[in-house]
Amino acid sequence: MRKDRLYLFTVLAISLVFLLISIIGAQYFIKASANQLLEVQVETSKREANEIASILNFQLRNKIDKTDILNNLQTTLSKSNSDTWFISIFDWSGKKVCHPDVTKVGQPVNSNSKLLASLKEKNNTNDLYDLLMSNMSKEEDDQLISEVIHIAPIKNSDLIVAANVNVKSMHKQLRKLKSNFYVIFLIMGVLVIVLSSLSVRIIGSSYEKQLEMKNSNLANEVINLSKLNTDLVSYREKKEKENKEEIVEKTNEPLDVSRKRILTYIRNELVPVLISDIAYIYTENTITYVVCFDGKKSTSNASLDDMYSNLDSSLFFRANRQFIISISAIDKIIKYGKSQLKILVHSNTSEEIIISKNKAAEFKQWLNM
Template structure:
């Protein structure tokens, strides 16, 4: 998958997830905020209606006539603001006797009794939004609380302007959606940038590792290629000794022991030589093992250096016995042999360069 397509799918996934979460969260936050706003206004209106009812009751007890009290109340509330919450007074017959809109005085109260009953029963603020916004009649205002006046047929009512409430709720929704839009743009944008930055850093690390691995594979491949080439050269003609090397160092055969029997082994049949518990063993390609009285140092000094290599303190290996060279550990090499033996020979980091130079001889 191309990187641009991957980044696009990542961006699309983040956007879809945020959109789903925002749709659910926005509805919840809108309702909670609306409930709190409505609750504050409802409680304020209730308190105002109760205070006016107490005032009228006190005036009646003081001997002031009802008509005079109603006239004074009408004068006070007339032309007051009805854009949100307001107070009115009606009698038991359901007629308005005092209202901010004077034209409605004498008219029957037009309000949803079911809503009023529901508001009385449900005091939980979580229900106010559903009760007010879920009403179905077309009245511009609704009575949300009544406070009857003792020893009188008057009732003080707290009213709410439904159009104003709906406008407030619409503005609240717009504000919330705007906030979520800005927040979503920032979250999605920053998340996308973070994914790009992290992805680029990770890709650089992978490319570096792949480059290192490729280089190591190429080096190993070259070593194995050099090994095959050298084997072919050895098969075509015997390696001649250099002028500086004494001929007596190039042994043709090696005298070894198998128990009490003396065995002379041709040099070309030796796969590798190793030492264990101070005993030097000579292993042939057919897996036969014999011993010799010579140490590895003596063997290394007397064997043809073009054909045999001192891999480490324990092993001397023949060029024709090497089957495969594998990278091992931290810049080490592991040599797999063709002989019928399970021995694995490790060439240290310090010896690896010398071994590579030996293969290129």
């Protein structure tokens, strides 16, 4: 349940972040794309107006009647005002003399001088974009609103060619562009959220499996160590109840279990030590030391191998090359490193007895005897 809630919160967080980015980014991308579209079309309209002005100037210079020129042009431009961009002509008095909508011929030109100056001097389509967005919220849908975006005076005449934009038609194009952007952002958002959710779930599941594996291994190690200590306690109780020694088979030499003591030295004094009093035996600098439970330490001329061959293998264990330890001396068995064991003894000493990885299995088997 907690994992499902975590995944849910993660998805919600990713969705919220993407939504915020989309709200901010969508407006920027829409405006940038719209400005690029407007810039291309404005340049095209300017070029068309300039070319028409040049053609009309050529016709006037060739003594073609002005009225005939305007009539022919009126016929050509008829009903083209439904297009996004169209051409009209007005005179110096500001009256339209040629327009796609015949009913508007003779009417004064209503142009946005600020917009016209902006497009002429800086080619700033931002002003046109803002105008398109604001005008459509104010005008009725059934009106064809137009704005003059460029003028090209005809030399040696009182006529001016004007490039116009149909605001309503242009607004439809921009609205379609905006809708396309929103659809793209929506699809991207769904993909990002789905892929992010899957990634979070996959990564989370992998991490959980690793944790479960580690916990399982740790639990097994704790169980094994607990069993090892339990076996040690059981073996002690068993030895306390038994009053006789057990005869065990050895793979090496037979044991001399009847031996009760060994001879050791303290300086120049010969000291017999009961085998039952020995906690552990170790060698250091080729000298063999015998340590009793009371902490007394003596030496022996025998090697560690010779000492071990004269001890009962059910009571003493060869922990490593340096130590022989008594079963009665073991206080605790602690896991040490990856697969090693550390033995804590009852003797009043601070020696650390380490059983290697190779000896650990043999040691466990010895405890179970």
